[in-house]
Amino acid sequence: MPIHLTINDKAITVPEGATILEAAGANGIHIPTLCHHPDLTNVGACRMCVVSVERARGVQTACTTPATEGMVVNTMSPAVVETRKFVLEMLLTDHPNDCMTCEVNGDCELQDLVYDYGVKWPEHNGRRHQYEIDPDPNPFIFIDRNKCILCGRCIRTCDEIQNRSIWSFANRGFESKLVAGADQLMLDAGCESCGQCVAYCPVGALFDKMSLGKGRANQAEKVRTTCGYCGVGCNFDLNVRDGEIVRVTSAHDAPVNGMALCVKGRYGYDYVNHPDRLTRPMVRVKWLDAEKVAERVESGQWTLFSEAEQRRASLSYRRTSGDGKSVAPNPQSQISADTFVKTDWDTALNVVAHKFTQVKKELGGEAFALFASAKCTNEENFIFNKFTRQMLATHSIDHCARL
Amino acid sequence: MQTTLAKDLAERQALAHSLWQDKIQADVYITIGMGTCGIAAGAGDTVVAIQRELDARGLKVAISQVGCVGMCSYEPMMEIQARGRERINYGNAMAKYVKEIFRHYFDEGELRKAVIVGRAIPTISESHGHQLHSLSFVGPEDGQYIPFQSKQLRIVLSNCGLIDPESIEDYLAVDGYSALQRALCEMTPEEVIAEVLDSGLRGRGGGGFPAGLKWRFARQTPSWPKYVICNADEGDPGAFMDRSVLEGDPHSVIEGMIIAGYAIGAEYGYIYARAEYPLAIHRLNIAIAQARELGLLGENILGSGFNFELQIKEGAGAFVCGEETALMNSIMGERGQPWPRPPYPAVAGVWGQPSNVNNVKSYAYTPRILRMGADWFKSLGTEGSSGTAVFALTGQVERTGLIEVPMGITLREIIFDVGGGIGDNKHFKAVQTGGPLGGCLPRTYLDTPVDFDSLRAAGAVMGSGGMIVADETTCMVEFSKYFMQFVVDESCGKCPPCRIGSTRMLEILERITEGESTLADLDEIKRLARGMQQGSLCALGQLAPSPVLSVLRHFEDEFIAHIEDKECPACVCKALITYRVIPDNCTGCMVCARNCASDAISGEKLQVHEIDPSLCIRCGLCYTVCNFDAIEIISPR
Structure with a gap:
C-alpha cells in the first residue's frame, strides 16, 4: 500500500517500507548523510540525516525512520540544522586539520558537509587522538585512524558485502577505534585486501596505499574499463593522471559488480x-x-633483449645456485643461441606455426595441451576452442577461470 | 520435569506454608542476611560463628539465609527467635560478636559491639483472598516502627529478608506462584494485560512507561516467536535495587516474567544480568532450576498449555547495555550499542522479533498486582504513579540503605525521616535522583513529591532508583564532573554528540575545577548540552548533560566562584585550595608532619608547624589526623 507523506511542504507518495531518506531522495530532496550508504544497512550513528517530524519528540534519523501515512517532515528545521552543525563541529574537534595534504581533499564527504553547513574550524585545547599513521603493513590498504569518524561503513561493507567481517570497533566512547580482528594486523585478521572498505570510507581514514601521493580525484581523469583478470567482467574506473594509472576506483553504476572489486581488480594494475x-x-x-x-x-627492425633488461628481469625471478648464492646474470656480450630477439608478430607466429605443424606431424594432436585465459573474451575463447580441437586435434584444453 | 496442575500447586503451597510455619515457630529460628552486602560485611564468617555457638549450646537448628532488608549500615545482620519469644534483629553481627548476641538473647547478657536493630514482626496484608507477607521492625522498647522503616512500604522488597531466596518452598509459602496460577488458569492474556494496565504500573527502569501498554504493543505485533526480557543490567553508581531483589527474591522476578510471557504470547525469556552480580546470577540459576523442576517453567505450565523457558544472559559490565536496544544487541552477541527506534522492541527486538523489555522491579511487582488486585496497587501511591518506589539511598545521609516508599512521599521525608538526615551537624545541600542521567535538587525542592511526574517537573528524574545525598562538604562542580566522567567512561561511542560532546564537556568541567576557566565556558556547557540532548542517539547521550545542567541551574554561584574567584566554596577542588596550620590550635605534636606524604610540613616538637604549599599535594591527610583542629583548608589559595 502506498504511503502518502509531506516533506518540506511537498506531497510525496512512496511504497510502504521506504525510509524518510529514500522518500526524500526519490523526490529530489537532499538529506545529508555520513554513515549511510545505499548498499549497506542503516545504523543511524552519525546523526547527520536528522529531520524534524511533526508530533514526534526530538529529531529523527531519516535513514532509519520509515515513512508513515500522513507524516509531515521538515528536513531543514532550525533544530535539524543546529544538530547537523553540532555533529560536524564535534567531529572536527577530533579530526586533523590537514585537508591541504589529505589524499581525499575534494573527494571527502565530511569536507563537503563542513563546507555546506559553514562550520568553522573549532580551536580548542582539549584532547585529539594521536594515532600512529599507517601502522599496518598491509601492502594495499592505508589507515589513518586520526581521520576516522567511526561511521562504521567499512565494518558493514566487510561484513555485509564481502562477508569477511574483518573490521570492528574496540573500546568505548571517546576511546572507540576501528580495529581489524582482535586489534590485530589486517592480514593476521584474515583480510584479503580487497579494498572494499576503502571504497566505502567517506573520509581519508582508509585509502589505497599504492595511490598515496599519486594524484587526487580532481587531478585524475576517470576512464571506465572492464577488468581483465577473470570472466566476471567487473567494471571500474581507472584514475589516469598524465597518462599513468594512479588508482582504481569502483563505480556504483557498474552493471555487474557495483562497488565490489577483488584485490586483483582494485590493486592489480601496476603491470x-x-x-x-x-x-x-x-x-x-x-x-x-x-x-x-x-x-x-643491424637495421634496427629487431632488437636484442638487452643486458640491462635481462638483469632487471632476473631480479624479479632471481635464480639461486646450490649453495644459496644468487647467480649473476650471464653477461651476454655476444649473441648466443638462447638470446631473445624482439621480433615482429609475423615472424614470431610463423615460428610457432611451424613448430606446431612439426610436432603434430611427428607426434600427433595428443601431444598438445592448451590452456586458455579467463582474461580473454568469449569470442577469443571460442576461437581458441575451435583451434585446439579442430586444428591441433586434441581435447586437452582447459582454462584458468577456476577462481 | 513434571506437569504440575493448578491443584497440585495449591497442595504444594499448603505444604510449603505449613513447613514454613514449622520453621519460623521452631524452638529456635535464626536468619542471617546473605545478600552481597551482608556477605561483604562478613556474614559468611558469621554463619560459621553461629553454627559454632549453636553446637556449643547443643541446639540443633538450621540457619536460614535471607535476602537484604536494606539497612546497609547495620550489616551483617542476624535474627534470633526462640519459641514464644520476641524475634530480635541484631546489627553489626560480625563473627566475633556472635557470642555476645547469643548471650544477650538467651542469657540476658550485655551487648557491647553488636546492636539491636529492632523486633522483627512478620506482617501479612490481605486483598482479594491473597496475602502479601513482609517483615516490619519495631523498637524493642517503644513498640513503634523504627525510624528507618516508619515511612516505608515494602511490596516489591517484601520477601527480601523474609524468605530464603534459594528455597522455592519458602516462596510458595508466602503465596508465591499464586499469581501465575491465577493468570494461566483463570485469565486470558488480554485480561492479564488489562489488569496490569489498570493497576497503573509504570516501568521501573526509569522511563516510567505504562507496563501494560508495552505488553499490549508486543502482544499486538503479528509475529512469532516473541521474547520477554528482564533488564537486570543495573549500572548506576551506588544503586543496588535490582540486585537486592534478584538476590533476595528471585522467584518473584521469574513469576513476573512467565506472566508477561503469557500476556504477550512469548515462550522464551532472557534475564540480562550483569556479570558483576555473581550471587544474583547464582540464585537466579537455582530459582530457574527449581521452577523448572516443579513444572512452572517448561511445557504446559500448570496444565494451561502455555510453554515458557528462561535463560540468563550475562552482561559484560557496560552501562549502556541497560538501554534496551543496546541490551538486545548484546544478547545477540553484537557490540552493546543502541539502535535508533523505530523499530521499537515491541515490533522488532531481539533476533528481529517482538520483544518486551522491563526492569527487574517491574516484573517483580507483577505477581503481587495479580494476587492482590489492580485496585489494591492503584490505591497505593499517587494518581499518576501508583505503587511504591525503591531507592538506594546513599551519600552523606545518616542511614544509608535500600528503601521502598509509597509514591508521593516527599524528598524531605525520605532523606530526613527514613534516612535520618545529615550527620555531624552538617547541612543538606542537594540530592541527586536518577543516577548519572538524572539531576540534582537543592534544599528548596525538598518538599517535592517523589513520583515520576513531579520529579520530572522539578528538573530531576525518577530513574531506576539511585538517590545520592550531598551535604555542605560537597563541591557541586566536582559532583557534576564526577557524573560527566562516568558518562565519558560509559558512552558507547556510536554517535558523535555523546562520544565527543561528553569528552568536551568534561574538559570544561576539569578546567573549571582547576581554576583555568572563564565565564564563557558556562555558555559553552549549555551549548554542548543542547547539542547532546538534541543530537544523541539514545537516552544515555540525551540525558548525560542533565546533572551538569541541574547543578548549573541551582548552584550557578558555585560555578562562578570557581571561575571568577578561583574559589571552591566547599574546599574540595585541589587546585583551588591550600592547607594551613592554625597557630593558636597547633600543639606541635608532630602527628601531621609524620603522616605527611610529601614532607611538606616542618616544625619542631612543641612548636607551631608550617605547611609548605609548594610541596603540599593537598591529600588532606594532615587535616584528617590532626587531633586539635589545627589544620584549616583555605580557598581561594
Missing part, C-alpha cells in the same frame, strides 16, 4: 606501466635464421 612488461614478441636466436637476425638487428 600496465611496469618496465618488465612484454610489449613485443621475443624469439630465441636458435629458432631464427642467423643471417636474418644480424641483418634486422
Whole structure:
C-alpha cells in the first residue's frame, strides 16, 4: 500500500517500507548523510540525516525512520540544522586539520558537509587522538585512524558485502577505534585486501596505499574499463593522471559488480606501466635464421633483449645456485643461441606455426595441451576452442577461470 | 520435569506454608542476611560463628539465609527467635560478636559491639483472598516502627529478608506462584494485560512507561516467536535495587516474567544480568532450576498449555547495555550499542522479533498486582504513579540503605525521616535522583513529591532508583564532573554528540575545577548540552548533560566562584585550595608532619608547624589526623 507523506511542504507518495531518506531522495530532496550508504544497512550513528517530524519528540534519523501515512517532515528545521552543525563541529574537534595534504581533499564527504553547513574550524585545547599513521603493513590498504569518524561503513561493507567481517570497533566512547580482528594486523585478521572498505570510507581514514601521493580525484581523469583478470567482467574506473594509472576506483553504476572489486581488480594494475612488461614478441636466436637476425638487428627492425633488461628481469625471478648464492646474470656480450630477439608478430607466429605443424606431424594432436585465459573474451575463447580441437586435434584444453 | 496442575500447586503451597510455619515457630529460628552486602560485611564468617555457638549450646537448628532488608549500615545482620519469644534483629553481627548476641538473647547478657536493630514482626496484608507477607521492625522498647522503616512500604522488597531466596518452598509459602496460577488458569492474556494496565504500573527502569501498554504493543505485533526480557543490567553508581531483589527474591522476578510471557504470547525469556552480580546470577540459576523442576517453567505450565523457558544472559559490565536496544544487541552477541527506534522492541527486538523489555522491579511487582488486585496497587501511591518506589539511598545521609516508599512521599521525608538526615551537624545541600542521567535538587525542592511526574517537573528524574545525598562538604562542580566522567567512561561511542560532546564537556568541567576557566565556558556547557540532548542517539547521550545542567541551574554561584574567584566554596577542588596550620590550635605534636606524604610540613616538637604549599599535594591527610583542629583548608589559595 502506498504511503502518502509531506516533506518540506511537498506531497510525496512512496511504497510502504521506504525510509524518510529514500522518500526524500526519490523526490529530489537532499538529506545529508555520513554513515549511510545505499548498499549497506542503516545504523543511524552519525546523526547527520536528522529531520524534524511533526508530533514526534526530538529529531529523527531519516535513514532509519520509515515513512508513515500522513507524516509531515521538515528536513531543514532550525533544530535539524543546529544538530547537523553540532555533529560536524564535534567531529572536527577530533579530526586533523590537514585537508591541504589529505589524499581525499575534494573527494571527502565530511569536507563537503563542513563546507555546506559553514562550520568553522573549532580551536580548542582539549584532547585529539594521536594515532600512529599507517601502522599496518598491509601492502594495499592505508589507515589513518586520526581521520576516522567511526561511521562504521567499512565494518558493514566487510561484513555485509564481502562477508569477511574483518573490521570492528574496540573500546568505548571517546576511546572507540576501528580495529581489524582482535586489534590485530589486517592480514593476521584474515583480510584479503580487497579494498572494499576503502571504497566505502567517506573520509581519508582508509585509502589505497599504492595511490598515496599519486594524484587526487580532481587531478585524475576517470576512464571506465572492464577488468581483465577473470570472466566476471567487473567494471571500474581507472584514475589516469598524465597518462599513468594512479588508482582504481569502483563505480556504483557498474552493471555487474557495483562497488565490489577483488584485490586483483582494485590493486592489480601496476603491470600496465611496469618496465618488465612484454610489449613485443621475443624469439630465441636458435629458432631464427642467423643471417636474418644480424641483418634486422643491424637495421634496427629487431632488437636484442638487452643486458640491462635481462638483469632487471632476473631480479624479479632471481635464480639461486646450490649453495644459496644468487647467480649473476650471464653477461651476454655476444649473441648466443638462447638470446631473445624482439621480433615482429609475423615472424614470431610463423615460428610457432611451424613448430606446431612439426610436432603434430611427428607426434600427433595428443601431444598438445592448451590452456586458455579467463582474461580473454568469449569470442577469443571460442576461437581458441575451435583451434585446439579442430586444428591441433586434441581435447586437452582447459582454462584458468577456476577462481 | 513434571506437569504440575493448578491443584497440585495449591497442595504444594499448603505444604510449603505449613513447613514454613514449622520453621519460623521452631524452638529456635535464626536468619542471617546473605545478600552481597551482608556477605561483604562478613556474614559468611558469621554463619560459621553461629553454627559454632549453636553446637556449643547443643541446639540443633538450621540457619536460614535471607535476602537484604536494606539497612546497609547495620550489616551483617542476624535474627534470633526462640519459641514464644520476641524475634530480635541484631546489627553489626560480625563473627566475633556472635557470642555476645547469643548471650544477650538467651542469657540476658550485655551487648557491647553488636546492636539491636529492632523486633522483627512478620506482617501479612490481605486483598482479594491473597496475602502479601513482609517483615516490619519495631523498637524493642517503644513498640513503634523504627525510624528507618516508619515511612516505608515494602511490596516489591517484601520477601527480601523474609524468605530464603534459594528455597522455592519458602516462596510458595508466602503465596508465591499464586499469581501465575491465577493468570494461566483463570485469565486470558488480554485480561492479564488489562489488569496490569489498570493497576497503573509504570516501568521501573526509569522511563516510567505504562507496563501494560508495552505488553499490549508486543502482544499486538503479528509475529512469532516473541521474547520477554528482564533488564537486570543495573549500572548506576551506588544503586543496588535490582540486585537486592534478584538476590533476595528471585522467584518473584521469574513469576513476573512467565506472566508477561503469557500476556504477550512469548515462550522464551532472557534475564540480562550483569556479570558483576555473581550471587544474583547464582540464585537466579537455582530459582530457574527449581521452577523448572516443579513444572512452572517448561511445557504446559500448570496444565494451561502455555510453554515458557528462561535463560540468563550475562552482561559484560557496560552501562549502556541497560538501554534496551543496546541490551538486545548484546544478547545477540553484537557490540552493546543502541539502535535508533523505530523499530521499537515491541515490533522488532531481539533476533528481529517482538520483544518486551522491563526492569527487574517491574516484573517483580507483577505477581503481587495479580494476587492482590489492580485496585489494591492503584490505591497505593499517587494518581499518576501508583505503587511504591525503591531507592538506594546513599551519600552523606545518616542511614544509608535500600528503601521502598509509597509514591508521593516527599524528598524531605525520605532523606530526613527514613534516612535520618545529615550527620555531624552538617547541612543538606542537594540530592541527586536518577543516577548519572538524572539531576540534582537543592534544599528548596525538598518538599517535592517523589513520583515520576513531579520529579520530572522539578528538573530531576525518577530513574531506576539511585538517590545520592550531598551535604555542605560537597563541591557541586566536582559532583557534576564526577557524573560527566562516568558518562565519558560509559558512552558507547556510536554517535558523535555523546562520544565527543561528553569528552568536551568534561574538559570544561576539569578546567573549571582547576581554576583555568572563564565565564564563557558556562555558555559553552549549555551549548554542548543542547547539542547532546538534541543530537544523541539514545537516552544515555540525551540525558548525560542533565546533572551538569541541574547543578548549573541551582548552584550557578558555585560555578562562578570557581571561575571568577578561583574559589571552591566547599574546599574540595585541589587546585583551588591550600592547607594551613592554625597557630593558636597547633600543639606541635608532630602527628601531621609524620603522616605527611610529601614532607611538606616542618616544625619542631612543641612548636607551631608550617605547611609548605609548594610541596603540599593537598591529600588532606594532615587535616584528617590532626587531633586539635589545627589544620584549616583555605580557598581561594
